[in-house]
Structure formats: structure tokens, C-alpha cells
Amino acid sequence: MRLGSRRLFLGRRAYRRRRMIDATRIVPVAFALLVLVPPIWRPQVFSFATGALWLALGWLATIIVTATLHHVIGGTAEGADEDDDA
Amino acid sequence: MTPETLGLAAIVYVAGMFILAHCADRAAAAGRWQWMNRPIIYTLSLSVYCSAWTFYGAVGYASRSGLEYMTIYLGPGIVFAGAWWGLRHLVRVARMHRITSVADLISSRFGKSAGLATLVTLIAVTAATPYIALQLQSVSMALSAFAEEGRPPPGNIPLWTALGLAAFAILFGTRNLAADERHHGVVMAIALEAVVKLLAFIAVGSYVLWGLADGPADVLARIDSMASRPEGAGWTIQPERWLVLITLSGAAVLVLPRMFHVMVVEANDDDRLRQAGWAFPLYLFILTFLVLPITVVGHDLLPAGANPDLHVIALPLSQGQHALAGFVFIGGFSSAMSMAVVSAIALSTMMANHWLVPMWLWLRHGGFRAHRLPGAAREDLRVLMLNARRIAILLIMGAGWTYHHLSGGTSALAVMGIVAFSGMAQVLPALVAGLMWRGATRRGAMTGIATGSAIWLGLIYLPSLGLVPPPAMPAGLDPFAGAVLLSLGLNMMLLVLVSLLDFPNPVERMQGLSFVHAIAPDGSAADSTSSARAEAVLTLAGRLWGSDHALEIFREAAADQGKSGYLPDLTPRFLSEFERTIAGTVGAATAAALMSRVAGRGAVTVADLMDVAGEASLARADNQRLETATGELERTARKLRETNDKLTALSAQKDAFLGQISHELRTPMTSIRAFSEILMEPGLPDRDRPRFAGIIHDEASRLTRLIEDLLDLTVLEGGRARLTPRVVNLHDLIERALALAQATEARRDFAVLRDLPAEQLMVMTDADRLLQVLINVIANARKYCDVPAPQIRIDARRLRNGGTEIDISDNGAGIRPENQALIFEKFSRLTDTPQAGGAGLGLAICREIMQFLGGSISYLPGQGGAAFRISLPRWPRDPARSEEDPPAAEAG
Numbered sequence: 001m002r003l004g005s006r007r008l009f010l011g012r013r014a015y016r017r018r019r020m021i022d023a024t025r026i027v028p029v030a031f032a033l034l035v036l037v038p039p040i041w042r043p044q045v046f047s048f049a050t051g052a053l054w055l056a057l058g059w060l061a062t063i064i065v066t067a068t069l070h071h072v073i074g075g076t077a078e079g080a081d082e083d084d085d086a
Numbered sequence: 087m088t089p090e091t092l093g094l095a096a097i098v099y100v101a102g103m104f105i106l107a108h109c110a111d112r113a114a115a116a117g118r119w120q121w122m123n124r125p126i127i128y129t130l131s132l133s134v135y136c137s138a139w140t141f142y143g144a145v146g147y148a149s150r151s152g153l154e155y156m157t158i159y160l161g162p163g164i165v166f167a168g169a170w171w172g173l174r175h176l177v178r179v180a181r182m183h184r185i186t187s188v189a190d191l192i193s194s195r196f197g198k199s200a201g202l203a204t205l206v207t208l209i210a211v212t213a214a215t216p217y218i219a220l221q222l223q224s225v226s227m228a229l230s231a232f233a234e235e236g237r238p239p240p241g242n243i244p245l246w247t248a249l250g251l252a253a254f255a256i257l258f259g260t261r262n263l264a265a266d267e268r269h270h271g272v273v274m275a276i277a278l279e280a281v282v283k284l285l286a287f288i289a290v291g292s293y294v295l296w297g298l299a300d301g302p303a304d305v306l307a308r309i310d311s312m313a314s315r316p317e318g319a320g321w322t323i324q325p326e327r328w329l330v331l332i333t334l335s336g337a338a339v340l341v342l343p344r345m346f347h348v349m350v351v352e353a354n355d356d357d358r359l360r361q362a363g364w365a366f367p368l369y370l371f372i373l374t375f376l377v378l379p380i381t382v383v384g385h386d387l388l389p390a391g392a393n394p395d396l397h398v399i400a401l402p403l404s405q406g407q408h409a410l411a412g413f414v415f416i417g418g419f420s421s422a423m424s425m426a427v428v429s430a431i432a433l434s435t436m437m438a439n440h441w442l443v444p445m446w447l448w449l450r451h452g453g454f455r456a457h458r459l460p461g462a463a464r465e466d467l468r469v470l471m472l473n474a475r476r477i478a479i480l481l482i483m484g485a486g487w488t489y490h491h492l493s494g495g496t497s498a499l500a501v502m503g504i505v506a507f508s509g510m511a512q513v514l515p516a517l518v519a520g521l522m523w524r525g526a527t528r529r530g531a532m533t534g535i536a537t538g539s540a541i542w543l544g545l546i547y548l549p550s551l552g553l554v555p556p557p558a559m560p561a562g563l564d565p566f567a568g569a570v571l572l573s574l575g576l577n578m579m580l581l582v583l584v585s586l587l588d589f590p591n592p593v594e595r596m597q598g599l600s601f602v603h604a605i606a607p608d609g610s611a612a613d614s615t616s617s618a619r620a621e622a623v624l625t626l627a628g629r630l631w632g633s634d635h636a637l638e639i640f641r642e643a644a645a646d647q648g649k650s651g652y653l654p655d656l657t658p659r660f661l662s663e664f665e666r667t668i669a670g671t672v673g674a675a676t677a678a679a680l681m682s683r684v685a686g687r688g689a690v691t692v693a694d695l696m697d698v699a700g701e702a703s704l705a706r707a708d709n710q711r712l713e714t715a716t717g718e719l720e721r722t723a724r725k726l727r728e729t730n731d732k733l734t735a736l737s738a739q740k741d742a743f744l745g746q747i748s749h750e751l752r753t754p755m756t757s758i759r760a761f762s763e764i765l766m767e768p769g770l771p772d773r774d775r776p777r778f779a780g781i782i783h784d785e786a787s788r789l790t791r792l793i794e795d796l797l798d799l800t801v802l803e804g805g806r807a808r809l810t811p812r813v814v815n816l817h818d819l820i821e822r823a824l825a826l827a828q829a830t831e832a833r834r835d836f837a838v839l840r841d842l843p844a845e846q847l848m849v850m851t852d853a854d855r856l857l858q859v860l861i862n863v864i865a866n867a868r869k870y871c872d873v874p875a876p877q878i879r880i881d882a883r884r885l886r887n888g889g890t891e892i893d894i895s896d897n898g899a900g901i902r903p904e905n906q907a908l909i910f911e912k913f914s915r916l917t918d919t920p921q922a923g924g925a926g927l928g929l930a931i932c933r934e935i936m937q938f939l940g941g942s943i944s945y946l947p948g949q950g951g952a953a954f955r956i957s958l959p960r961w962p963r964d965p966a967r968s969e970e971d972p973p974a975a976e977a978g
Contacts, residue, residue, distance in 0.1 A: 021170060021171065024168070024169075024170040024171055025168070025171055027167045027168065028164050028165070028167040028168035028172075031163065031164050031167045032164045035160050035163075035164065035332065036328070036329060036332065039153075039323045039325070039328050040323075040325040040328055040329060043322055043323040043324070043325060043328075044322065046153075046323060047152055047153060047313075047321050047322045047323045048152070048153075048309050048310050048312060048313050048318075048321065049306040049307070049309040049310040051153050051323070052153060052306065052309060052375075052378060053306065055153070055156060055160070056371075056375055059160070059163060059367070059371055060371065062163070062167050062367070063364050063367050063368050063371060064364075066166075066167050066169075066363050066364040066367070067363075067364035067365075069170070070169075070170065070360045070361070070363050070364060073170065073360070
């Protein structure tokens, strides 16, 4: 049972970290949309080289963004508060 | 290069893996395992996702269906992009509860239900059997590609492969029974295999991309040219399949037994997902996009009848690159081996924990009956558990081989993989709901999973075996996608509906809370331990882990509680932790059953849950009360401190006054006595007599005044003064007061600032008393205002409630804040200078008078000098009668 009240406001570093964690929630949604919508919407266009290129670039961008975010967020030990919500 | 040579190479390769795994296990046992506890090892071990199906089958899949093969990688890509918040929660909760498998997770979340564990294990085994058969087939198929024309490859390859892999899995997967299901040797082996298969695929991919084709641009052109060819007809993306397959592969990376095992069970902590979150997608990305050149170049260079599943090997072979082809074979063999071994270990854990051991215990002890179990204490549960797993591994491998043998090998590898995916995906809704929604219940999960998997069995699994015809779907809808949508849709709908209508049992609710919020369960208030015997629990632990290890655990627990020896108190916390530790070995359901019997942990009831909640809220309320009380205490203490300070100051002043009054009394008395003695002298000249008599008279008057003041004060304080109210003009009073106060410091010239018209107020009061106050305040101002151009300002006004206020201020130094509280006290005099002249009673008398008149006098700070406000009520109040008989006019 949690009785202790959580801190309501954070310093600059912790605040930045929280916002980066928020960003990690957006990344999979954005990537899913990128992967799902165009091929479903225009299958004729995205079934061949265009589609391959689109998916390759989109995926690579997602990987880079994820790596950057994970690097910025840092280890679990650095986060004082382990809760997922801000 | 002949199949025999390659077979030999494969055997040597497996032997190498044996040695590596053995060394890693030994290092881990010796505690030297930090170097293999790195995130990179974890990331590489995740590549067990890429089985032989992805190694060989992806190219076949791509040449049949175009980009659709990518769905198998894009799903995990999406899931891992959300590694930080989604997967981390899963891994953290699973570590907290020492989850051993996906079936264990579902079972533990939904009230440690043995039924759910059994069901999920059943689905997993059903789905995995053809999948393992596929791996065996891929090995023999790949070997057959090397066979010369007219010379069939050795026929019993799958059997030997199955036996070899079973031996590996048994040796390194069931070596010991740890409190956590981790296998360092196996993980190291599959991490190395991940590197081998990646290198093999990069080798063949680069060879094709730059050796046979002219780089990426050429490959893209060839892909576009597929659109105009007849084989390209199947390349157009089917939207419903695109959606369904990405969903399925995303689910698969979470719930396939082998993936769950490496991702969750073998994870040391959740922090390594930070690296795996991008590194594993990168691994998949490389594999995915190397498939395309192999596919299109294979199309162009190989004969039309060639099996596209073997393009990876056939392409280098057709160009005479035998060494490269051999390396590729080893890469494919690595994929098959790691998949089969980890699957076998994961499935054997599930089968042993959820099928074999519970059944055996049931048969042996008549259903965990309490009075029978202690008698079985001598038995070594450890051997039982390990043997159950060994048997399970043999069963799984045997089933895979049997399946392969009976089916004679299916033509397309991709189909079986997707069938397995769609089967395990039925677990996903319950998993996700269990981790995110406290309201999901056991019955809901059971209904959803059972219905979904029944539909899967009838519409997907059996048709894939050719036992029943494929289902009829509405025109335009792909049968497979339709069946998956139907099964998953019904699954989710029933899960939600039944959960909404259901009332879960208390254990479920506690587990739900723990899983959704990642809080370690602390055991409920109901865990009455009086009957529990620490020794019985210790015996149970000894039977599971061997008595040395068990004793060590108990000694640590006892030390944590501050006790010496090996028997800790059986507190709810200890029991709860101990149950979770056991669950790490035998699964949550069996652990709960064992504990309930051995330690007397009874069933938790709704009332107990409410107690837990009640205790929590009680504690909160206590906390609140305590805070309020503390606040009150602080306020009181502050007040007391203030009072004390004031009393101390007053006491000091009183002492000073006593000295002062004695002095004041003695000085006139001394002169009276001295001059009366002189008067008694016979020879005193007559002209001196009146002068001395005058001095005596003056001194006596001073004494009288002093005593009158004291008496006045006493009368006022005692409430014995007589009030004689009459109507008087305030202006006249102020005029008189100023005139009478002139006598004080008569030499100084004061500017008096007044608003004469405003002073024309008629007040009903005791005029003499009010005059006394006005004189006193004005005289004080004259006495203490010590600036060169002294001023006295007098403002009078009528208040809305009929009262009157008179402000009298000067432009002097004012009164320091620390003294403001004291000036109205008796005997207080702020300066020691004789300038004051009085005995410090003036303002005290004023205050008493104003109270007596029903009004008040107060000091106004911040007016640029000393300022006093005299407030008069509309009607003077007789203190003796005012309480019970207020004047009628005031009420109106």
C-alpha cells in the first residue's frame, strides 16, 4: 500500500527526464501509424520499391529516435521516482 | 561440399556451443558472471525471435507475397519502440513475482489460477509443436540443397537433430533448480548464435547486393520490375493481412514462450531494455532489408521451379560459392538450434510446473492434503521437478519430430510460423488487460482465451494441417486474416464483458493491484501465522533447493528480522516473499497450493481485503490527526511562548516599579519629615515657616495624586466605578483636554492639527472619564514627542455603526514594536528618564476607562509617530448590567 504522497513538482533535470519519457510513449504510436496507414491506404503505391524505401527510412528514423531518447533518459537508478505517470 | 561434411560441421558447431555453455555456467556458478550480464548479451539473446523460419522462410515469403514478409519484423519493431514504458512494466512486474513463463504470468495475475496456467500451457504446446517440427525440417531441407543430383540426403537427419537439441536443452536447461529460472550457459550460447546468424545473413546479403546485383538502386529497380511480372501479382499488399500480421507479430514477440523466456525470465533487471529498445530493432532491421536483394536476385538468376525458401543457400551455390553457402547453412542451423532449445526449455518449464508436478503431487498425496504432506518431507522435490522438465523436453522434441515425420514436411515454412503466432496471440488480450486493468478477472481471461483458442483451433490450426477445409469468409476478406480478427475480437469482447459482470476473488484483486501498479504484495492481514511452523516451511524450501541453499535463505531472512539462527518469524511479509521465491521455481499456482498447506496460509477473504484497505485508510486518518494535533501544539506553544515573554517582561517591570514606587513614596515622605522636623525647631524664622509648610503641602499632594491614581485603577479594575453618562460635544471635550494638557511641558510649543467641523460630534458617554483619557494621551504626546517642530494631530469621525473614533497622533519617534504590547500594562514606563514624571499608570488607567465606557483604546502602528485610537460605542455600557440588558436602540 502506498501511503506516502508523491512529489508534485520536480526540478529541471527530473522534469526534462519526465518529458523524455512522455516522448517514448509517442514513438511507438507514431511508428505504428507510419507503418500501417500508407500501405493500407494506398496498397498499389506501397507494395514495391516505394514502400520498401518508405519503411526502411521510417524504421531507421524510429530506431535513431528511440536510441537518443533512451540515452537521454538514462538509467533507472537516475530516476528518483519510479512511477510511470508524471 | 557434401551434406555429410556439413553435418559434421554442424556437430562440431554444436560441440563448440556445449563447451561455451558449460564454461558460462561454471563461471556463473563461481559468481564470475558480470561479463556476461551485459545488456548486449541480453539484446543478442532476444534474436531467438529469428528462427530458421525467418532465416530461410523470409526469402520464400517475400518472393511469394512481396513486402508482406516485413510484417513479421515490423510488429516487434513497434513493440520495442515502446520498450521504455510498456515492456519495462512487464519485466518489472514479472521479476517482482518471479514469473517463470507466460502461462505463469497469466495464472499469477488472475488469482494464481491453476486452470488458466494449464490452458495457456496447452495452447503454447499445441502451437509450438509444428513450429519445432519446422526447425527440424529446415535443417534437413537445407542439407538437401547441398546434395548432388540423384543422391538423396541421409533420411534420419531430423531425428538426430531432435536428439541433439534435446540433449543440449536437458544438459543446460535442467542442470539445477534455481530460485530464478535463469540459464546463463544457454543465454551465452544463443547470444553467440545470434552473432553467427547475423554474420551469415550479412555475408550472403552483401554478396548478393554488391556481388550479383549493382547495389541498392539496382535492387529497388528490380523490385519495381516485379510489378509487371506474373509472379508479382501476389506482391500487392492486402490491407487486412497487413494489419493482422503486424498485430500478430507484435503479439508474438511478447507471448511466444521462447521470447517471453529470454525477454522476461532471463532478464536481470528492466534497465537493459534501454539498450535492447533500439538495438534489437536494429538487428531486425538489418535482417529484414537484406531479404529483399536475395529475393529479387534469386528470382532473376535461379530457375523458376526452385524452392524460394532455399534461395539463401541456392544463390551462392549456383555461383560456385560453396564456402559462403556452408557458412549460411551454419547460420540457419544456429537459428534452428537456438529457437528449438529455448522453446524446449520454456515449454518444459511450463509443462512441468503447470501439468506434471501438480498432477504428480495430486496423485501422490491425494490433492495436497495437509496431514499427508509433512510425511512426504523426506522426498526430494528438486529431483522430481528436474525430472519432470527433462521428460517434458523429450516430449516436446518427440512431438516435433513425430509431427515432422507424419506430415512429411510442409511445403511453405511461413505458414506454420504464422499459425503458431496466431495461436499464442490469444493470450495477449489477457496479458495486456492483466497488466493495465485491475478490473480484468480470472473468469474473463478464461472465457476469452478459451473461446479465442477454440476458434483458432477450428479455423486456423486444423485447416493448416489439411484436416478440415479452410473457413468460408465474406468475399474479398482473406480467410486467415478473417479468422484471426474473429478469434481475437471475440476473445477481447468476452474478456471485457465477463470481467465487467464478474466479482473477482480476493487473491485476484490483490494480484491485480500488484500487477497493474507494480507494487510488491505484502501479504494480507489474514495471514495468521500462529499455526504455521517455520520448520515445515524450511523443510519445503530444502526439498526444492537442497537444504544448504534453503538454510542460507532462511538465515538471511532471520538476520533481516534481527534474529540469530535459521528460523525467522513467519510474518506475513516473510511468507509472502517466500511464496514468491518458491513461485520462481514451481510457478505461482503450485507455490500458493504448497504454502497454503505447509505454512497454513489460509484463503484470503473479502473481509481481509477490506481490512487491508481499512488499515491503510486508518493509518492515513491517524496521520492526518497527528498532523492536526502537531499544528495545534505548535500554535499553543507559540502562544505560551509569547505569554511567557510578556509575563517575564511585566515581572521585571513590576520589580522596577516597586523600586520606583518606593522611591516615589519615599522622596516626598523624606522631604515631608525633614521639613516638619525643621518646623518643629523653636528658633525658626517666621518668614521661612510658610515656605516649608508649602513644600510639605506640595509633597503631600504628590503623594495623594499617586495614591489616587492607584485607587482609581483599583476601582476601575474591580468594576466598582460609577458611570454617569450624558450627552456632550466632542469638540468641547477636546478643547478642554488640550487646554488642561498645556500644563505638561508647558515650555514647548506644539502645532495642533485639527479638523474642527468634523469634531462637532455629540457623544453619549461619561464626559469626565473620557476627558481624563484625552488629557492623558495628549499629555503623553507632549511628553514624549521630541522632534524640533512637534505636532499633534487629532481626527474624530463617526462610524457607520454609530460609534465614534478619535485618533491622536504625533510626529515623534513612535513606540518600538517590541514595546507596543506593553504600553497599556500597569507600571510600564518605556524610559527611565524622570521626564515621564508619573508612575507609569496613565495608559493603564486609560485602557481601564475605555473598557469601562464600553469602548477601547489601541496603539496604531505605522502612522509616522506615536498614534492612539480611542473608540467609543454609540451607547456607553454599564459593565454591571450590559451583559443581560443591552440598550434597546443598539438592537435597532
